[in-house]
Amino acid sequence: AFEGLAERLQSTFDKMKGRGKVSEADVKEMMREVRLALLEADVNFKVVKKFVNDVKERAVGQEVMKSLTPGQQVIKVVNEELTTLMGGEESKIAASRKPPTVVMLAGLQGAGKTTTVAKVANHLRKHHNRKPLLAAADIYRPAAIDQLETLGKQLDMPVYSKGTEASPVDIAKGAVEEAKEANCDYVLIDTAGRLHVDEELMDELQQVREAVQPEEILLVIDSMTGQDAVNVAESFHEQLGVTGAILTKLDGDTRGGAALSVREVTGVPIKFAGTGEKIDEIDVFHPERMASRILGMGDMLSLIEKAETSVDDERAKELQKKMKSADLTFDDFLEQLEQVRNMGPLDDLLQMMPGANKKAMKNIQVDESQIGRVEAIVRSMTTHEKENPSVMNASRKRRIAKGSGTTIQDVNRLLKQFEDMKKMMKQMTGGNQKGKKKGKGG
Ligand code: GDP
Ligand code: MG
Numbered sequence: 001a002f003e004g005l006a007e008r009l010q011s012t013f014d015k016m017k018g019r020g021k022v023s024e025a026d027v028k029e030m031m032r033e034v035r036l037a038l039l040e041a042d043v044n045f046k047v048v049k050k051f052v053n054d055v056k057e058r059a060v061g062q063e064v065m066k067s068l069t070p071g072q073q074v075i076k077v078v079n080e081e082l083t084t085l086m087g088g089e090e091s092k093i094a095a096s097r098k099p100p101t102v103v104m105l106a107g108l109q110g111a112g113k114t115t116t117v118a119k120v121a122n123h124l125r126k127h128h129n130r131k132p133l134l135a136a137a138d139i140y141r142p143a144a145i146d147q148l149e150t151l152g153k154q155l156d157m158p159v160y161s162k163g164t165e166a167s168p169v170d171i172a173k174g175a176v177e178e179a180k181e182a183n184c185d186y187v188l189i190d191t192a193g194r195l196h197v198d199e200e201l202m203d204e205l206q207q208v209r210e211a212v213q214p215e216e217i218l219l220v221i222d223s224m225t226g227q228d229a230v231n232v233a234e235s236f237h238e239q240l241g242v243t244g245a246i247l248t249k250l251d252g253d254t255r256g257g258a259a260l261s262v263r264e265v266t267g268v269p270i271k272f273a274g275t276g277e278k279i280d281e282i283d284v285f286h287p288e289r290m291a292s293r294i295l296g297m298g299d300m301l302s303l304i305e306k307a308e309t310s311v312d313d314e315r316a317k318e319l320q321k322k323m324k325s326a327d328l329t330f331d332d333f334l335e336q337l338e339q340v341r342n343m344g345p346l347d348d349l350l351q352m353m354p355g356a357n358k359k360a361m362k363n364i365q366v367d368e369s370q371i372g373r374v375e376a377i378v379r380s381m382t383t384h385e386k387e388n389p390s391v392m393n394a395s396r397k398r399r400i401a402k403g404s405g406t407t408i409q410d411v412n413r414l415l416k417q418f419e420d421m422k423k424m425m426k427q428m429t430g431g432n433q434k435g436k437k438k439g440k441g442g
Contacts, residue, residue, distance in 0.1 A: 023060070024060050026074065027055075027056050027059045027060050027074060028056070030074045030075075031052050031055065031056055031074075034052060034055070034078055034295070035048055035052050037294075037295055038051065038052075038257065038260075038294065038295075040255065041254075041255030041256065041257035041260075041294045041295075042226040042227060042229075042254065042255065042257035042258060043257035043258075043260045043261055043294065044227055044229065044230040044257075044260075044261040044264075045227070046230070047230070047260055047261050047264045047265075050264075051081065051082075051085065051260075051264075054081060055074075055077055055078050055081050058077055058081065059073075059074050059077045059078075062077065075295070078295065079288075079291050079292065079295060082260070082287075082290075082291035082294060082295065083287045083288045083291045084287075085260060085263060085264065086259060086260060086263050086270065086287035086290055086291060087263060087269045087270065087285075087287045088287055089287070090284050090285065090286060090287070091244065091269035091270070091271050091285070092271070092284075093120070093124070093216060093244070093271055094215045094216050094243070095215075096215045099185040099186075100133070100176060100179040100180065100184055100185050100186055100187045101185065101186050101187070101215045101216070102172075102176060102186075102187045102189065102212050102213065102214040102215055102216075103120070103186060103187065103188050103189065103214055103215060103216040103217075103218060104172075104189040104191060104205075104208060104209065104212075104214040104216070104217045104218070105117055105120075105188065105189065105190060105191060105218050105220050105246070106191050106193075106205055106217060106218070106219055106220065106236060106240060106242070107193055107219055107220035107221055107222075107232075107236070108193045108194060108195065108196070108197070108221075108222070108232060109192075109193035109194055109195050110193070110195075110222065111193060111220045111221055111222045111248060112220055112222060112246075112248035112249065112274055113138075113190055113191065113193060113220045114138070114144060114147050114148055114151070114190050115151070115248075115274070115277065115279075116220050116246055116248060116272070116274055116282070117134055117148065117151075117188045117189075117190045118134065118148070118151035118152070118154075118155060118157075118279055119272075119274065119279055119280070119281070119282040120132075120188060120218075120246075120272065120282070121134055121155065121157055121186070121188050122155055122157075122279050122280065122282075123272070123282055124186055125155075125157070130185050130186050131183065131184045131185050131186070132157060132184060132185070132186035132187070132188055133157070133158045133159075133160060133175060133178060133179040133182065133184040133186065133187050133188070134148055134151070134152050134157060134158070134159045134160065134188050134190065135159075135160045135161075135171055135172060135174075135175035135187055135188065135189045135190065136148045136149070136159060136160065136161035136162075136171065136190055137168040137171045137172055137175075137189050137190060137191050137192070137208065138168075138190055138191055138192040138193070139163075139164045139165075139166065139167070139168060139171070139192065140164070140192050141192075142163075142164055144190070144192070145161050145163070145164070148161070148190050149161060151279070154279065155279065158178070158182060158184065160174060160175035160178050160179075160187075162174065168191065168192070168204055168207070168208050169207050169208055169211045172189050172208045172211055172212045173211055173212060175187050175189065176212055187212075189208065189212070189214070191204075191205060191208065192204070197231075197232065197235040197236070202235075202239040202240070205239075205240055206239065206240065209240060209241075215243075216243045216244055217240055217241065217242045217243050217244075218242065218243065218244045218245065218246050218271065219232075219233060219236050219237070219240075219242040219244070219245045219246070219262070219266070219268075220245075220246045220248060221233065221245055221246070221247055221248065221258060221262055222248050222249050222258075223247045223248060223249050223250050223252070223254045223256050223258045223259065224249055224252055224254050224258075225258050226257070226258065227261075229257075229258035229261040229262055230261045230262075230264075230265050233245070233261065233262040233265045233266050234265050234266075237265065237266040237268070242266060242268055243268055244268050244269050244270065244271040245262050245263075245266065245268060245269070245270045245271065246270070246271060246272045246273070246274065246285075247259050247262070247270055247272070247273050247274065247285065248273075248274035249274060250273045250274060250275050251274075251275045251276045251281070255293060255294050256290055256293055256294055257294055259285075259290050259294070260294060269285075270285040270287075270290075271284070271285055272284060272285055273285045273286075273290075329386050329387045329389070330378045330381055330385070330386040330387075330389060330418065331378070331386055331387075333378070333418050334374070334375060334378050373404070373406055373410060374414055374417075376404035376405065376406065377400060377401075377404045377406055377410065377411055377414050378414075379404065380399075380400045380403035380404040381400055385400075389415070389418065392415060397411045397412070
């Protein structure tokens, strides 16, 4: 439903091509588009303004990596800043040194608290071998208790509830006691919500917090909340001191700008992302993926990364030298073909590449059955031909076609693919010049 930022920026990209430095005017023009993309993704406008200014400062005057155009360079900076802003790394749920670890979930009504309690419990058991107990402390709607009990049954996990008569504080305390007895190492407390933040609710949540001193207070927030996410996060954080957030309903038609707002306002990490109604539809939150999603720029950068890691370092350097001097050989080509194939189905790769690159990629769409033919053609070349593609003429092509059991058209197609591959590899392997490869020389 959204037009990708990268597509929108394509004309700006093209204008910038071949320049060495990112100019202030370039950045200004691009940041206008970035600003729009963020607002469309429902990032709060104040957050957008601050972010755009930060990035402008960082991007102007940067040297442009050889592998990227200045436009892509700016996007890279934007992506990095967004990722950092959202916490950079994944963040785990805390574990108390004195179990049980108490985790309280809070948020507005309908945000997904009850569902998420079950999802997190399931995650803790499945991936961390934990034994959680669920506590039903939303006493205002009998249906909420039923809902949690049903989920508990489905998971075959204990649920502590005392109906609608007991106070949330007593329920929370009782649940912790019960967990100790039953040897459960996590207590996940489901709490009540309201349609809007109100004092009575906050009072109640504060009392629960005082009574059981949770290790984690996780704000559950609907990613469709949009601009209002800032206010919700601000109130909950001010009054409860949340330690993390969980973004729900990311499976819907949202770019997830709320993630940025929540993070910016509270400074706490986003720990999980809910991606559906089912119990296992939850993911550990990945800041970088979220950055790409918010920008809607395809996975251009992750594609570049993927290409970098997939192509062997040393070999890539060597190839790069060759490509610069335009003497890439057909043996190299075969090898590259294999490596591109190793990166995954070409269709996937195509999907990840926004804008102009698609054209270059189309011609090298190698279907698996073709690889064998390509190999045969290359093997029918003489060493001299392999190393000097420019010598190829009609009679050589005829000989090669015959020797490999293919046609002249096949040979021509391969030569065309070879040229396109050269172009593409120039774009993709150039990343090694960034000097950001880890661990070199210790
Ligand atoms: P609570 O009022 O905060 O406890 O919210 P619930 O857990 O009762 O969830 C409210 C509604 O949102 C339910 O219909 C859930 O199935 C739905 N829901 C919760 N999380 C997600 C999610 O990640 N994706 C989708 N699509 N629906 C969700
Ligand atoms: Mg609920």
